[in-house]
Amino acid sequence: MKRMVTPLVAWTAASALILFLSLTQIRSGNAQAPERVIKITAHKFAYEPDRIDLKIGEPVVLELTSKDVTHGFKIPDLGLRADLEPGETARVRLVPEKAGTFEFYCDNFCGIDHENMSATIVVHESDSSN
Amino acid sequence: MAPKIDRREFLKLAGIGGVVFASGIGCSLAGNKVSGTMSKNEDFYFVQLSDTHWGFIGPEANPDPTGTLPKAVAAVNALSVQPDFIVFTGDLTHTTEDPRDRRRRLGEFKEIVSKLKVQSIRFMPGEHDGSLDKSKAFQEFFGPTYYTFDYRNVHFIILDNVSDPRARLGEAQLQWLNADLSKQNPNSKVVVFTHRPLFDLYPQWDWATTDGSQAIDILLKHPNVTVFYGHIHQEHHRMTGHIAHHAAKSLMFPLPAPGSQPKRTPVPWNAATPYKNLGFREVEADVNHAKYDITEYPVVRS
Numbered sequence: 001m002k003r004m005v006t007p008l009v010a011w012t013a014a015s016a017l018i019l020f021l022s023l024t025q026i027r028s029g030n031a032q033a034p035e036r037v038i039k040i041t042a043h044k045f046a047y048e049p050d051r052i053d054l055k056i057g058e059p060v061v062l063e064l065t066s067k068d069v070t071h072g073f074k075i076p077d078l079g080l081r082a083d084l085e086p087g088e089t090a091r092v093r094l095v096p097e098k099a100g101t102f103e104f105y106c107d108n109f110c111g112i113d114h115e116n117m118s119a120t121i122v123v124h125e126s127d128s129s130n
Numbered sequence: 131m132a133p134k135i136d137r138r139e140f141l142k143l144a145g146i147g148g149v150v151f152a153s154g155i156g157c158s159l160a161g162n163k164v165s166g167t168m169s170k171n172e173d174f175y176f177v178q179l180s181d182t183h184w185g186f187i188g189p190e191a192n193p194d195p196t197g198t199l200p201k202a203v204a205a206v207n208a209l210s211v212q213p214d215f216i217v218f219t220g221d222l223t224h225t226t227e228d229p230r231d232r233r234r235r236l237g238e239f240k241e242i243v244s245k246l247k248v249q250s251i252r253f254m255p256g257e258h259d260g261s262l263d264k265s266k267a268f269q270e271f272f273g274p275t276y277y278t279f280d281y282r283n284v285h286f287i288i289l290d291n292v293s294d295p296r297a298r299l300g301e302a303q304l305q306w307l308n309a310d311l312s313k314q315n316p317n318s319k320v321v322v323f324t325h326r327p328l329f330d331l332y333p334q335w336d337w338a339t340t341d342g343s344q345a346i347d348i349l350l351k352h353p354n355v356t357v358f359y360g361h362i363h364q365e366h367h368r369m370t371g372h373i374a375h376h377a378a379k380s381l382m383f384p385l386p387a388p389g390s391q392p393k394r395t396p397v398p399w400n401a402a403t404p405y406k407n408l409g410f411r412e413v414e415a416d417v418n419h420a421k422y423d424i425t426e427y428p429v430v431r432s
Contacts, residue, residue: 070295072296074333076333076334077334083296103334105334107296107297107333107336107340108295108296109257109261109262109292109295109296109297110295111225111227111262112225112226112227114225115335115336115394116393
């Protein structure tokens, strides 16, 4: 088990660092490319869409809303989270710099199937097709 | 004069861990507490039960959802030496969005555990009990969600990391914890009971407390702290600094090892080994040395 988890932890830490640096860049106003806006709707007990495809280096803004109760949005691998209150829009900016699949999930206990409320962001190499 | 008995020594002599004790050895072990002349620092033991999830339905994980908890109660009652007290570390019931069902399940759970011989029982909510109503129903049945008690020179602290649906202890509780520990003798022994792990065991599966690191920072100031928790439905042991954290098995369905599979789905029931990986534990407290010996028990003996 340890052999399976340890590389994942190391990879996760590296990914988080890369994303942190990306976010820092954006906050410093250094990002030049226009941001693509991706709308994500949360409801019991799913996100729509449940898969987001991005490319390395592509700046995006995730606009997250909730249709029913308070949900959460958390990507532990990338150190990102937001509260999704009904009637409000949460915005999360990111510029992925590493390919991979990143799971996000609800971290605000929302009901009977809360534990299965998750979706994924898939980051592709910039020259690959979705 | 009644002879004193060291229960761990007795276990060694018996060559067993938690099997039936011999009787008629010249000292009284009947009743809820070991009788005799106990000093305040005398060893004692308690039983931890966790994650009973009363109301759960899922035959692929447990085809005996209404029988498992009563079997566990019977197993605890069958212990030859009854514990000094019993603690349930949360998820007494399985979640429901219907407040009436929630109360019905809490009431049924309370009725079942009322059959335990030892009625010195400490409760705390899990997220299934309390996260949808900030533990309002839980408190109607079992009282406060975080509190302290003292037993034979050990200071016990119950922490609530579930009533906030974002898995936070919250600033008020953290301040309360800090104030409580500040009042303790620096060398006193402290045991914490909580539902979720205070450290980041596997946040992807909600196996963490959002502000748990702040609680650990407070606890680290104290030299003798041990944490017992539930939530992850399996035995697990981890150190954060000098603090040992011990997770308990569930009494409804086991869960896979952290991160061992994509989804946190229950381990399927195996008819060849029913109730496998379900159980409860005894914790023998060596007060003078702040040591806690754990013995795991199955729900039913094969």
